[in-house]
Amino acid sequence: MTASAKPARALRRDIVTAIPGxxxxxxxxxxxxxxxxxxxxxxxxxxxxxxxxxxxxxxxxxxxxLGSGLGVTSVGNAAPEVAAAVREQASRLTHTCFLASPYEAYVDVCEELARLTPGGHEKRSVLLSTGAEAVENAVKIARAATGRSAVVALDHAYHGRTNLTLGLTARNAPFKQNFGPFTPDIHRIPASYPYRDPEGMTGEQAARRALEALDRQVGGENVAAVVVEPVQGEGGFIVPAAGFLPTLARWCQEHGALFVADEIQSGFCRTGAWFASEHEHVVPDLVVTAKAIAGGLPLSAVTGRAELMDAVQPGGFGGTFGGNPVACAAALASIRLMRDGDxxxxxxxxxxxxxxxxxxxxxxxxxxxxxxxxxxxxxxxxxxxxxxxxxxxxxxxxxxxxxxxxxxxxxxxxxxxxxxxxxxxxxxxxxxxxxxxxxxxxxxxxxx
The missing domain is CATH 3.90.1150.10 (Aspartate Aminotransferase, domain 1)
Structure with missing residues (x-):
């Protein structure tokens, strides 16, 4: 062992000092x-x-x-295949900004998202940097596509820490305390929380409770989007009762609103399917992804029906680092690992x-x-x-x-x-x- 070499690290739990040491x-x-x-x-x-x-x-x-970087490192936080892809890409090109001079890896990731996200319809994607940024862009898309402004979120929801996403997020402390006022025309309806709902309440009944509140408080004709985590994450890993999500999705279809699935934590194989929406055969209008998409590098996306995504005018999407080529290379390697390793x-x-x-x-x-x-x-x-x-x-x-x-x-x-x-x-x-x-x-x- 050289003077600078470190002892081999244990491949098991091994505590040699008090924590913290x-x-x-x-x-x-x-x-x-x-x-x-x-x-x-x-x-x-x-x-x-x-x-x-x-x-x-x-x-x-x-x-x-047992935390995986809050659900980010699903393929491991030092996956050799991801590290190799990052090194190779970084040796050729670390950044140009896709808005200034595009590159193939961005297109490659969008093609993968079109293949993987629920539904066989034609899709488009925009790549961004963080989950909150992706949720904000999903709201922009919904408002542009529908011509409406009201956005609906669920109780116990968590969608990010920017001003708009804090408005969508339900919990005050520590996330929202002292940071208001928040973006207007955001409304909250009851979620399906089987452990704390009235005994015997079905998913359809929970959805009717929520939709009655929505109709009363907002009016279906004013709603641009209903933003939903198919499994609520920060709110407590809450799985809605069967039938809740499909009922909300049907309401959106009937009223011309967009069903937006926030799959930031639940996406990319985490729940036993590529996306948690699949468990109830729900096909969202827009799917928001981040966290596990790129093996630990910052990348997020909004993927949706082509006609909805293209409702945004050229130049309406942006962000200096969105779809960074190194993050795209990491995403492509991560998706290969997820697919090849089942x-x-x-x-x-x-x-x-x-x-x-x-x-x-x-x-x-x-x-x-x-x-x-x-x-x-x-x-x-x-x-x-x-x-x-x-x-x-x-x-x-x-x-x-x-x-x-x-x-x-x-x-x-x-x-x-x-x-x-x-x-x-x-x-x-x-x-x-x-x-x-x-x-x-x-x-x-x-x-x-």
Whole structure:
């Protein structure tokens, strides 16, 4: 070993210091003097490298990653094929701005999106940089195509942190507090939240409840778009009751509004299908994607019916970095990995493992009130004993205890009481099993 070489990193969970270790603590001190306090981090350890399903910190600890960069690194956060594509592209061309001088990779990604997104109709796409930017552009498209201005979102929704997307986002703290006023003519209707809806409420009934509110508050003739997460992410990994999404989609078709599927977190094999809309055979007018599309590089898109996308005048879309060639190369490599490795099938397998293990854990601990999700997008709702009152404090304690033992587990939910499981789709079974063993130990310690 040379003087500069580092020891080989563990390919299993391996904790050699307290978390955070001394080097991470030093970085934390530096951070406090230069990074704005509004930037949060769930983990106190600082990461310097990764392996499939693992994070290696600056102190030599190796943690199992159940967060995947908030659903970004589905193909792994150091996938060799993606890294190779990035290196090759960067050696030839890092940027020109497609608006100034175009390049083939942008077209290649749009062709893939036309093939992969639901529906056999002719499609067009625009490439952007972030999920929030893509949602904003979807709203622009809907308003241009329909000539209407009203936009409808669901309770418990999360669509981003820009001014318009904060208006669509339901939760106030910490996302919206002190940042208003927000973009006008945005309206909110009830979602389908099976655990907290009246017992026995069907998806069709939940949709009728929502649509009655929509008709009463807005009027169908004024609606440009209904923006929906097919599985609500930040709101608590909420899977709507069967029939809810198709009923909303039919209403949109009947009233000339666009059904916009925000597949930013649920897309690209995460739920066991290429897109979560497919589980209920819903074909959106517009599909918004980001996160897992490019293996960790910033890229997003809006893909939709050709006549709707082309309602926007030439020059109406833009953004200096949208569809950057390096990000496009990463996206093409990531999509190949998803297709060739059947990562949708892998997500279904991971989901089966999670539901069996977490279901057994919930049967022993009443605080784990519901296990829900699709594929490798699974949440566990934590409540107080003998009630359905959300217990955000216990959820946070469980997540912190797991992190101290080397498992990065995050929380979510309107009430902050949902444990969220977003493992990489290439995580080995042994690591997933070890992470769930750690969770079980922490539940025994904290709940009894």
């Amino acid at each position: 001394p080097r991470s603590q030093q970085l934390m001190e530096r951070r406090h003097s230069v990074v704005a306090r509004g930037v949060g981090s769930a983990l106190s350890a600082y990461i310097e490298a990764a392996s499939p399903g693992l994070l290696h910190d600056v102190d030599g600890n190796t943690l199992i990653d 990562l949708a099938g892998r997500a279904r397998h991971i989901g089966q493992v999670l539901f069996v293990r977490l279901g057994a854990l919930a049967a022993r601990h009443g605080a784990l009130a519901e296990v829900r999700g699709r594929g490798a997008m699974v949440g566990v709702e934590i409540v107080r004993p003998d009630s359905d009152r959300p217990d955000a404090e216990l959820a946070s304690r469980i997540a912190a205890a797991c992190q101290a033992r080397g498992v990065l587990l995050l929380t979510a939910g309107t009430y902050g009481n949902v444990l969220r499981f977003l493992p990489s789709l290439v995580m080995p079974d042994a690591l997933l099993s070890d992470a769930l063993d750690v969770l079980e130990e922490c539940c025994v310690q904290l709940i009894g």
